[in-house]
Amino acid sequence: MLDQTSFSPLSVETLASRLGTVAAVTDRIGADSSAWRVREVGDGNLNLVFIVEGPAGTVIVKQALPYVRLVGESWPLPLKRSFFEYHALMRQAERDPGRVPEIFHFDEAQALIVMEFLSPHIILRRALIDGRMPPKIGRDLGLFAARTLFRGSDLSMTARARKADLALFADNVELCDITENLVFTDPYFEAEMNRHTPGLEGMIASLRADRDLKVEAQHLKLMFSSRAETLVHGDLHTGSIMVTNDDTRVIDPEFAFYGPMAFDVGMLLSNFWMSYFSQSGHEDGRSRAAQRDYIVDVVGTIWETFRAEFSRLFEEERAGMLYPKSLYEDQGDRMGARQALDGILHDIFTDMLGFAGVEMHRRILGLAHNADFETIEDERLRAACETPALILGRHLVVNRHRIASIDEVNSLTGRLEKEKRP
Ligand code: SR1
Ligand code: MG
Numbered sequence: 094m095l096d097q098t099s100f101s102p103l104s105v106e107t108l109a110s111r112l113g114t115v116a117a118v119t120d121r122i123g124a125d126s127s128a129w130r131v132r133e134v135g136d137g138n139l140n141l142v143f144i145v146e147g148p149a150g151t152v153i154v155k156q157a158l159p160y161v162r163l164v165g166e167s168w169p170l171p172l173k174r175s176f177f178e179y180h181a182l183m184r185q186a187e188r189d190p191g192r193v194p195e196i197f198h199f200d201e202a203q204a205l206i207v208m209e210f211l212s213p214h215i216i217l218r219r220a221l222i223d224g225r226m227p228p229k230i231g232r233d234l235g236l237f238a239a240r241t242l243f244r245g246s247d248l249s250m251t252a253r254a255r256k257a258d259l260a261l262f263a264d265n266v267e268l269c270d271i272t273e274n275l276v277f278t279d280p281y282f283e284a285e286m287n288r289h290t291p292g293l294e295g296m297i298a299s300l301r302a303d304r305d306l307k308v309e310a311q312h313l314k315l316m317f318s319s320r321a322e323t324l325v326h327g328d329l330h331t332g333s334i335m336v337t338n339d340d341t342r343v344i345d346p347e348f349a350f351y352g353p354m355a356f357d358v359g360m361l362l363s364n365f366w367m368s369y370f371s372q373s374g375h376e377d378g379r380s381r382a383a384q385r386d387y388i389v390d391v392v393g394t395i396w397e398t399f400r401a402e403f404s405r406l407f408e409e410e411r412a413g414m415l416y417p418k419s420l421y422e423d424q425g426d427r428m429g430a431r432q433a434l435d436g437i438l439h440d441i442f443t444d445m446l447g448f449a450g451v452e453m454h455r456r457i458l459g460l461a462h463n464a465d466f467e468t469i470e471d472e473r474l475r476a477a478c479e480t481p482a483l484i485l486g487r488h489l490v491v492n493r494h495r496i497a498s499i500d501e502v503n504s505l506t507g508r509l510e511k512e513k514r515p
Pocket of ligand 1: 161271
């Protein structure tokens with residue numbers, strides 16, 4: 094049990110004296126802690142993040158706070174999320190080497206992780222807002238999703254190892270509770286912490302009166318809470334990814350738990366589609382048409398890469414208890430294995446669309462909005478950008494079983510974007 098009594102939050106003033114004797118830090122940035130330069134740069138909803146620069150190098154120190162930073166001490170949140178983040182990062186590093194920051198030190202009592210300083214990386218969400226087009230992200234993210242999701246499941250692990258991990262991450266109750274409420278429920282009624290851009294009231298009223306939508310959103314919540322298929326990142330949006338033109342890193346898996354295969358991919362694609370609709374709010378005199386085309390291309394690449402890599406792993410690495418080769422390949426029935434794989438991928442695709450839909454709604458109607466829309470200062474323009482995302486979100490949640498391909502969704506985003514223009 095984590096002893097919360099010894100916990101003490103770091104500050105810019107105290108960090109050097111607190112970590113000055115930790116070899117994992119001094120070995121990397123230099124032992125003279127009086128020469129360290131410390132900046133707090135956390136801009137997320139939950140934690141403290143420090144950049145610590147010494148004569149020999151730089152590290153990141155991330156520390157959980159015992160409450161939700163975005164809201165304040167009135168919303169307590171356990172420090173143990175740092176433990177889940179650490180363990181998720183270790184597993185992701187094994188399952189897709191090089192795609193997460195290197196971890197140098199973990200202090201469970203202080204809920205802090207010392208990790209690689211990624212430079213000159215920037216947050217992907219920021220890059221997309223600025224109109225940048227990092228060229229490798231589609232492939233990198235598709236591979237990351239396929240490898241981490243496949244290799245954390247009963248398709249790959251021994252039943253004993255997977256069940257041990259299932260038990261380990263089952264205690265991440267409070268972070269799951271955030272998602273269960275904020276993503277699947279709060280957008281669909283007048284929850285206390287909800288907020289929205291003025292001008293969306295008519296749209297909101299119609300979404301909250303939409304019985305099919307509310308039923309489907311709860312079906313998705315049931316899936317989220319009960320389908321312990323694999324270790325998911327749990328919060329895989331474009332703010333949890335850092336990029337350069339040559340490198341892509343996935344950060345912040347503190348929401349990790351055993352959940353549905355489709356959850357991470359749904360969250361991820363949703364955030365690209367929201368970025369797509371936000372582009373016209375960032376035009377600044379120059380068209381963002383090319384940026385929209387780029388986003389469509391990235392979405393297609395992520396999904397196709399995910400499919401291809403998941404299929405490869407299914408064929409080459411399938412060693413868990415599910416769909417054993419003894420039933421198919423070993424009997425000369427390769428078609429049987431193919432049929433099983435097609436069924437799995439079909440279900441992931443359908444569920445992924447549903448998760449993408451609720452994510453759109455919660456980022457526009459709930460507590461935690463995204464900078465893609467929030468940085469559009471003109472509220473009328475912002476509402477105009479958010480409206481097609483709300484419409485698409487509803488379509489994805491309610492009609493997901495009837496959507497045949499990722500191209501179909503990308504074409505619909507194009508039509509909705511055109512319709513919104515005067
Ligand atoms: C109260 S936490 C709000 C959101 O921030 C995190 O990044 C997750 O997305 C969570 O839903
Ligand atoms: Mg985060």
